[in-house]
Amino acid sequence: MQYNIQQYQFHFLQILQPTLELEKLSCEIGFLTNRDEGEQEKSIDDFCFSYSILLRVSALKFC
Structure with a gap:
C-alpha cells in the first residue's frame, strides 16, 4: 500500500494519540x-x- 507523507503522518498520529x-497520565501519576x-x-x-523521553526510549527497544 502506497502512502504519501500527509496520509502517513495522519495515520501515525491516529495510532499515537492514545499513547x-x-x-x-502515567507521567502525572509518576510525578x-x-x-x-x-x-x-x-x-x-x-x-x-x-519521563516521556524514558518511555520513548523504552518503547524503541521493543520495536
Whole structure:
C-alpha cells in the first residue's frame, strides 16, 4: 500500500494519540508518587519531559 507523507503522518498520529494521552497520565501519576521520595523538587513539566523521553526510549527497544 502506497502512502504519501500527509496520509502517513495522519495515520501515525491516529495510532499515537492514545499513547500520548496514556503517557501524560502515567507521567502525572509518576510525578505524584515519586516526588516525595526525597529527590530534589522538580516541576511537573520537568518531570514529564524526562519521563516521556524514558518511555520513548523504552518503547524503541521493543520495536
